Amino acid sequence: MKIIVDAFGGDNAPGEILRGCAQAQMELGIQLALAGDKDKLLACAKELGLSPQLAQMEILDCKDALTMEDEPSAVLKEKPDSSMAVGLRALAQGRGDAFASAGNSGALVVGATMIAKRIRGVKRVAFAPLLPKSQGFFMLCDGGASVDCRPEMLLQFGLMGSAYMKRVMGIEKPRVGLANVGTEAHKGDELRHQAFELLSQCGDIHFVGNVEARDIPYDACDVVVTDGFTGNMLLKLYEGVAMAVMDKIKGVFTQSLKNKLAAAAVYGDMKQLKKSMDYNEYGGAPIIGAAKPVFKIHGSAKASTVKNALRLTRDYAQSGFVEQIAQAVAPGKAAGGDQQ
Amino acid sequence: MKIIVDAFGGDNAPGEILRGCAQAQMELGIQLALAGDKDKLLACAKELGLSPQLAQMEILDCKDALTMEDEPSAVLKEKPDSSMAVGLRALAQGRGDAFASAGNSGALVVGATMIAKRIRGVKRVAFAPLLPKSQGFFMLCDGGASVDCRPEMLLQFGLMGSAYMKRVMGIEKPRVGLANVGTEAHKGDELRHQAFELLSQCGDIHFVGNVEARDIPYDACDVVVTDGFTGNMLLKLYEGVAMAVMDKIKGVFTQSLKNKLAAAAVYGDMKQLKKSMDYNEYGGAPIIGAAKPVFKIHGSAKASTVKNALRLTRDYAQSGFVEQIAQAVAPGKAAGGDQQ
Numbered sequence: 001m002k003i004i005v006d007a008f009g010g011d012n013a014p015g016e017i018l019r020g021c022a023q024a025q026m027e028l029g030i031q032l033a034l035a036g037d038k039d040k041l042l043a044c045a046k047e048l049g050l051s052p053q054l055a056q057m058e059i060l061d062c063k064d065a066l067t068m069e070d071e072p073s074a075v076l077k078e079k080p081d082s083s084m085a086v087g088l089r090a091l092a093q094g095r096g097d098a099f100a101s102a103g104n105s106g107a108l109v110v111g112a113t114m115i116a117k118r119i120r121g122v123k124r125v126a127f128a129p130l131l132p133k134s135q136g137f138f139m140l141c142d143g144g145a146s147v148d149c150r151p152e153m154l155l156q157f158g159l160m161g162s163a164y165m166k167r168v169m170g171i172e173k174p175r176v177g178l179a180n181v182g183t184e185a186h187k188g189d190e191l192r193h194q195a196f197e198l199l200s201q202c203g204d205i206h207f208v209g210n211v212e213a214r215d216i217p218y219d220a221c222d223v224v225v226t227d228g229f230t231g232n233m234l235l236k237l238y239e240g241v242a243m244a245v246m247d248k249i250k251g252v253f254t255q256s257l258k259n260k261l262a263a264a265a266v267y268g269d270m271k272q273l274k275k276s277m278d279y280n281e282y283g284g285a286p287i288i289g290a291a292k293p294v295f296k297i298h299g300s301a302k303a304s305t306v307k308n309a310l311r312l313t314r315d316y317a318q319s320g321f322v323e324q325i326a327q328a329v330a331p332g333k334a335a336g337g338d339q340q
Numbered sequence: 341m342k343i344i345v346d347a348f349g350g351d352n353a354p355g356e357i358l359r360g361c362a363q364a365q366m367e368l369g370i371q372l373a374l375a376g377d378k379d380k381l382l383a384c385a386k387e388l389g390l391s392p393q394l395a396q397m398e399i400l401d402c403k404d405a406l407t408m409e410d411e412p413s414a415v416l417k418e419k420p421d422s423s424m425a426v427g428l429r430a431l432a433q434g435r436g437d438a439f440a441s442a443g444n445s446g447a448l449v450v451g452a453t454m455i456a457k458r459i460r461g462v463k464r465v466a467f468a469p470l471l472p473k474s475q476g477f478f479m480l481c482d483g484g485a486s487v488d489c490r491p492e493m494l495l496q497f498g499l500m501g502s503a504y505m506k507r508v509m510g511i512e513k514p515r516v517g518l519a520n521v522g523t524e525a526h527k528g529d530e531l532r533h534q535a536f537e538l539l540s541q542c543g544d545i546h547f548v549g550n551v552e553a554r555d556i557p558y559d560a561c562d563v564v565v566t567d568g569f570t571g572n573m574l575l576k577l578y579e580g581v582a583m584a585v586m587d588k589i590k591g592v593f594t595q596s597l598k599n600k601l602a603a604a605a606v607y608g609d610m611k612q613l614k615k616s617m618d619y620n621e622y623g624g625a626p627i628i629g630a631a632k633p634v635f636k637i638h639g640s641a642k643a644s645t646v647k648n649a650l651r652l653t654r655d656y657a658q659s660g661f662v663e664q665i666a667q668a669v670a671p672g673k674a675a676g677g678d679q680q
Contacts, residue, residue: 217584244557
């Protein structure tokens with residue numbers, strides 16, 4: 001098992017990426033190939049005292065890197081020598097089993113689609129983050145890869161999300177819900193009506209019907225299916241509201257000496273709570289539907305999150321997910337694969 | 341100023357509605373007309389010791405009432421003698437200056453559109469709740485009245501939201517933002533591209549561009565413009581996440597004696613915080629774009645929320661909002677009024 005890692009993607013690259021890779025290499029029993037500027041990597045490893053660890057990793061030397069300001073298409077056009085582009089091409093060529101990057105999400109979606117390519121029959125890849133709910137976590141599918149979706153894409157998101165949750169996350173019978181403005185079958189817009197029909201008729205998933213946004217944090221289902229526009233709004237609002245509430249609570253805990261003392265008493269438990277709500281715990285988001293496993297590490301990831309993400313990337317690559325989806329959506333099969 | 345109130349709408353009707361009306365009548369200097377079953381109202385008032393207060397209100401006697409299970413169209417078809425339908429018809433006939441109901445939201449939107457009618461030139465009414473943000477509150481427009489929207493509708497939502505926030509809520513120069521998946525002008529789907537253009541060109545509002553969902557709780561703008569599908573998802577997720585986080589905190593505060601003592605110390609401040617996040621504080625949501633003021637009171641409203649809602653309904657009716665919008669969108673005017 002060899003994972004190719006974009007050493008120059010994310011807010012804390014290359015230092016935290018390198019540290020996370022060193023931990024992963026030791027703890028997870030995986031081989032690593034780092035895409036990025038070799039000279040800079042050697043210097044960084046030396047500074048961090050990780051030269052022996054880096055020596056065990058392959059380096060895919062390249063001089064360029066994408067930034068958050070680059071257009072998604074830059075991975076194909078303006079910056080073919082960027083660490084992300086080089087890593088994805090190496091993946092496509094079979095020089096590794098999976099690719100992980102904490103860099104520009106839009107570019108990673110474009111690169112997964114155009115360089116790693118989609119599974120034959122898959123209409124769109126999905127960006128599929130795991131988010132905390134009252135018990136455990138759920139997958140949001142799609143969280144922003146495709147802003148304009150057709151009903152058969154939503155069906156595929158359901159199929160892929162379900163397969164991922166089962167094979168990679170170990171959930172026995174994932175409940176798939178369609179994010180909608182009401183629970184009744186006729187609710188929502190034309191896209192939702194048609195997607196509801198398709199999902200209802202699909203025998204390969206456990207479809208629980210429409211789910212309202214209010215119920216999503218309360219364990220409405222394990223896979224929330226939605227178009228990428230709505231999904232991205234949900235993803236970012238989820239994060240924004242949780243942060244805003246926690247900020248307000250922090251405000252309460254610091255506004256007086258009495259409150260500070262109270263805060264000290266519950267400090268450990270509050271920290272635990274914050275951790276349970278932190279989607280960094282899940283390391284990032286798989287990009288599903290690509291013909292090879294591609295994993296988005298959180299942009300702000302530090303070493304331990306990078307390591308968690310690489311563990312999930314390994315699980316993704318080992319799961320047989322890609323093969324299962326390829327079979328399920330192969331042209332001619334039911335799951336919309338013949339309607340390309 | 342006479343406000344017509346649906347006495348049989350909402351989870352706590354008619355008791356809490358009647359109590360709220362009695363308070364409003366006394367404190368706000370408004371006249372009230374209650375739509376609903378006269379016999380039941382008299383009995384309820386007697387039980388609550390509010391017979392003298394009810395005696396000062398007009399009663400629009402009718403025997404039926406809508407439930408949350410009724411289809412929105414029931415206000416027109418199956419239940420023309422419901423308290424909501426009777427109240428809306430009285431409004432349309434000029435027997436009151438505004439109408440408020442805590443009943444079925446979908447039915448209220450249909451009734452506002454078909455019975456109170458839209459302002460001439462307004463393409464769709466909007467359900468426009470006020471939600472808390474880090475400082476104060478913002479308006480979500482549309483929060484679920486129209487799941488399928490065209491760009492010119494989003495322009496009108498911006499115009500109407502801005503006018504409401506200025507005239508009714510007293511915000512000097514409301515910042516209008518378009519909810520989108522990124523801040524750059526080219527982000528989002530076709531609807532967003534076209535709406536961005538229209539909003540940018542509109543001289544009557546202070547358009548601040550696209551706003552990401554993550555920034556909405558952090559004072560990104562005063563009016564969040566979006567289609568009703570996305571708006572409803574945002575509204576309900578906002579509520580769901582805030583509740584889920586508060587539930588988790590409650591869990592921390594009750595899990596041990598030490599934590600319970602800490603909770604006691606911060607109790608008052610936490611209560612204050614919860615209040616600042618409670619959208620019940622704003623009493624409900626105006627339905628804007630109707631030719632007469634229609635106000636949705638929260639379904640779970642108790643007396644004090646009903647009173648708050650009636651104060652806002654009064655402010656809405658007194659504000660000159662309807663006249664301003666009628667002028668702004670009159671057929672032939674710039675704001676999309678000529679593209680019916």
